[in-house]
Amino acid sequence: MPFKDLVINLVSKFSGPLNAQNYPLDYCIPLYHTVSDQPLPHLKHLYRVKSEKEFEKDLDYLLKHFIFAEDWQSFTKSKKSGVPVGKKVALLTFDDGLSEFLHVAAPILERKGIYAVNFVNPAFVDQQDMLFRCKASLLVEKIQTEQADLKLLQSISGLQNAGVQEISHYILKTAYKRRALLDLIAESIGLNFTEYIRVNKPYLDLTQLQELKSKGFGIGAHSWDHPYYSELTVDEQLETTFRSLDFMKTNGFLQDAFAFPFTDYGVSKSFFEQMYQRYPHVYSFGTAGIKTDSFIQNLQRIPMEHDAAATILRRETAYFRLKAPLKKNLIIRK
Ligand SMILES: [Zn+2]
Known part of the structure; x- marks a missing residue:
């Protein structure tokens, strides 16, 4: 185990159970891709997929510590006007528009009354291609x-x-x-x-995205076809971002929700400034865990697939506290 993980594990063991008071931010944004009890060969070598049982266990844990945003408007409102002291808001997010979101995750979420946003790549909608x-x-x-x-x-x-x-x-x-x-x-x-x-229809179709919207779920942008932004010029980054946001606008989905594909690591100040010129109200999302960003509308999410929610949040909280004296919890864009 790398030294960093050893230290985090040790600190998280001694920092006691997580509760709303010791969680460092007033919001928590968990990130999943899909939920399935069936093997999915197109994801098998990329990341672990949680079973329905594991996913429900995560949700029950999160429900104990956070209040889930009821919808996109209530989430953005809580970002603008703040949340009452002692309350912490969670926004559940999924990436990549995979079909199990409709068939497996949505029924669980509807039963528990939890809202979620799915960030979708238009290039794969209607099974046109694959990531x-x-x-x-x-x-x-x-x-x-x-x-x-x-x-x-x-x-x-x-x-x-x-x-x-x-x-x-x-x-x-x-x-x-x-x-x-x-x-x-x-x-x-x-x-x-x-x-x-x-044969396998791994992605959600446009009609299914509309069905999810009518069930109350949010559909947001995730770039056109999921490039690594580190491989693109700023102009190319903006092009794929705008193309996906324009798709959401045209189809009546969320017009101010964008999740970076893979990571926003290294994405420049210039990108954000130009994005806000065209989409001033957009909230964007990275995958760096519990961190804040010099652009306050860019929010970091917590990847949830590698372990149980309880373990991940404890470790993330411990890691945040460890880095606090070093001022390493704020991402500054250059
Ligand atoms: Zn993705």
Whole structure:
């Protein structure tokens, strides 16, 4: 275990159970992608997916400590006018517009009366395409479970003598701008992404997004097709951001909600200034845990899939307290 994790674990053990008073911010924004009891090969090699039971347990824990925002308006209102002392607001968020949100998560959330926003990439709505990382996961799954033509994979990757593990690692590290390589590998090993998408329908369709909206859920923007912003110029970052926000506006979804794909790490001051020129009221979301940002409309969320909510929030709180004297909890954009 890395030294940093050891220290955080130790501090979180001695800091006692979490309660609304010792949670450091007046809001908590958990982030999930999907919930499923079924195996999902397109996500399997990317992150852990919580089961329905694990998800419900997380929600019950969060319900004990926070008041969930009833809808988007009540959340943004709480950001503008503050929340009453002693109350902490939670906004539940999902990324990537995956279909289990409608079939699995929404019924649980409706039963518990919890609002959530799903941040969607318009490029994948109606099963038009698939996030390049999901393609990488499918490739790795095929290579690891079926007899792979190692010689062919070695020659495509340029990794002479590489084994299955090394080639899997290479595939999973593929950059957004080199994503055409994934289609090439798929073709050469007989994996048909179009067929997988057609049969498995991993994404929500436009009519399903509208159904979710009519059930009271929020649909927000998540860039056009989920690039790494670190690979893009500021103009390219703005283009994919605006294109996704414009899609939400055109289709009557949330016009002022945007979640950065992957991370907002390193996104510049200039990006935010130009984004606010066109969308002055937008709230944007990163994935850096409990942190604040020099742009107060940019809010950090807590990734929830790697452990139980109770453990994650305790660790996040401990980590925040550890860094407080070092003034490392505020992200300053340059
Ligand atoms: Zn995403």
